[in-house]
Amino acid sequence: MRDRLTSERPLVGVVLVSHSREVAASTAAMATGLVGKDPVAPIAAAGGTEDGGLGTSALAVLEAARQVDRGAGVVVLADLGSAVLTIKALLAEEDDLPERTVLADAPFVEGAVGALVTASAGAPLQAVVTAAEEAHQYRKV
Amino acid sequence: MEAVLDAAFFRRWLTRVTAVVEREATALTELDSAIGDADHGSNMRRGFDAASAAVDSEPPDTPGGVLTAVGRQLISKVGGASGPLYGTALRRAGRALGGEPRVSAEQLRDALGAAVDGVRDLGGAAVGDKTMLDALVPAVEAYGAALERGADLAGALDAAAAAARDGAEATIGLRARKGRASYLGERSVGHQDPGATSTSLLVAALADTAREAS
Numbered sequence: 610m611r612d613r614l615t616s617e618r619p620l621v622g623v624v625l626v627s628h629s630r631e632v633a634a635s636t637a638a639m640a641t642g643l644v645g646k647d648p649v650a651p652i653a654a655a656g657g658t659e660d661g662g663l664g665t666s667a668l669a670v671l672e673a674a675r676q677v678d679r680g681a682g683v684v685v686l687a688d689l690g691s692a693v694l695t696i697k698a699l700l701a702e703e704d705d706l707p708e709r710t711v712l713a714d715a716p717f718v719e720g721a722v723g724a725l726v727t728a729s730a731g732a733p734l735q736a737v738v739t740a741a742e743e744a745h746q747y748r749k750v
Numbered sequence: 751m752e753a754v755l756d757a758a759f760f761r762r763w764l765t766r767v768t769a770v771v772e773r774e775a776t777a778l779t780e781l782d783s784a785i786g787d788a789d790h791g792s793n794m795r796r797g798f799d800a801a802s803a804a805v806d807s808e809p810p811d812t813p814g815g816v817l818t819a820v821g822r823q824l825i826s827k828v829g830g831a832s833g834p835l836y837g838t839a840l841r842r843a844g845r846a847l848g849g850e851p852r853v854s855a856e857q858l859r860d861a862l863g864a865a866v867d868g869v870r871d872l873g874g875a876a877v878g879d880k881t882m883l884d885a886l887v888p889a890v891e892a893y894g895a896a897l898e899r900g901a902d903l904a905g906a907l908d909a910a911a912a913a914a915r916d917g918a919e920a921t922i923g924l925r926a927r928k929g930r931a932s933y934l935g936e937r938s939v940g941h942q943d944p945g946a947t948s949t950s951l952l953v954a955a956l957a958d959t960a961r962e963a964s
Contacts, residue, residue: 664789664829690929691831697872698825698834702841 620650621728621737622677625721626670626687626696630657636718640725650728651677665691667699674706682709682734684724686741688717711738719744753903753963755853757809760816762962764805766955768798774951781944785931789830790944797828797836813853817844817861831929832945835869835882836952842868855903862890862910879927880938882945889914889953904964907957914950921946 623640627633633656641649653673658664674683683706687693696712699705711734713720720741727740753759771778775791782790801823810816817840825837846864847853853861866886875881877888892913896906921943926932931943 658829662789662829663787664793665833666829667826667833691829691833694831694834694872695825698838701838701872702825 619679619681621681622651622683624673624685625654626692627656628663640721644729653677665695678707684737685712713741715741753960760813763959768802771798784941793828793830797824800827814844814847838868839865875928880921880924880943882949885914885917885946885949888917904960907960911954911957914953918946918950
């Protein structure tokens with residue numbers, strides 16, 4: 610019942626941008642598995658170049674962002690280099706990214722789990738960004 | 751006759767750059783295999799092929815329009831870090847040129863300055879970090895200084911091309927502080943930066959385009 614209530618408000622979407630198609634897709638699957646309940650917030654993977662190589666496809670990023678946009682905002686996590694720069698270029702040039710799209714300054718895998726769990730709980734955009742970025746504070750040693 | 755900086759000029763530049771990138775793709779990728787991920791040549795070729803095709807199918811009628819269209823294609827199609835960096839540079843330059851059908855040598859200087867700012871803002875690199883800025887910044891400075899001395903467009907662009915080439919060659923002695931090459935630390939010294947090298951090709955093509963028209 611609680612899930613039904615929270616699901617009436619649109620959930621924040623999460624986009625994972627990696628150089629590798631497999632890393633992006635597997636990280637999305639892992640985060641979804643770790644949410645462990647319904648509803649899971651919308652999540653989409655944009656990994657690799659258009660021809661399946663290592664790199665970033667701006668078109669795939671735009672498509673993923675549109676796919677997860679429910680009107681509550683979109684949090685993007687990226688791994689390195691061109692993945693980060695492509696999103697920043699798209700954000701800076703006011704391209705076709707949905708309104709209220711935010712690049713989280715977060716570690717990729719840990720941040721993705723934090724973001725998706727928080728988004729799935731119905732948290733607003735800024736809380737989802739913060740959850741992703743707080744993954745920096747998770748010390749392993 | 752002095753070259754006119756209209757849409758046709760920048761389309762000729764694009765045609766030239768696309769051919770140069772095609773010709774130099776293997777060399778750029780070889781530089782990139784020393785300190786990067788060995789894709790700079792093929793990435794640049796894919797980006798400029800897409801940009802040429804887009805501009806040919808819907809030719810913009812202003813210099814700003816051409817540069818903006820090329821920038822958009824580079825961001826979309828390159829697949830590596832050079833895409834958003836060159837794409838942002840050209841879009842900023844295109845926006846600085848506005849909607850005028852012809853621009854002056856001084857407006858081009860300001861547009862090149864906007865391109866430098868775009869690259870700096872996006873990548874966070876500075877001169878000396880062994881990046882495309884090590885060719886672009888001296889080129890833009892040399893272009894402005896030549897105009898100040900009273901050089902015409904072709905002369906100022908020649909000065910820019912020489913400064914870009916020197917800047918690119920000087921990256922051999924630098925240690926990379928940005929991108930994948932930065933993980934190599936001291937081992938990045940001794941190799942010419944692929945991004946600075948492609949920048950010098952783009953600037954040289956600008957000078958050649960002006961030279962051909964004058």
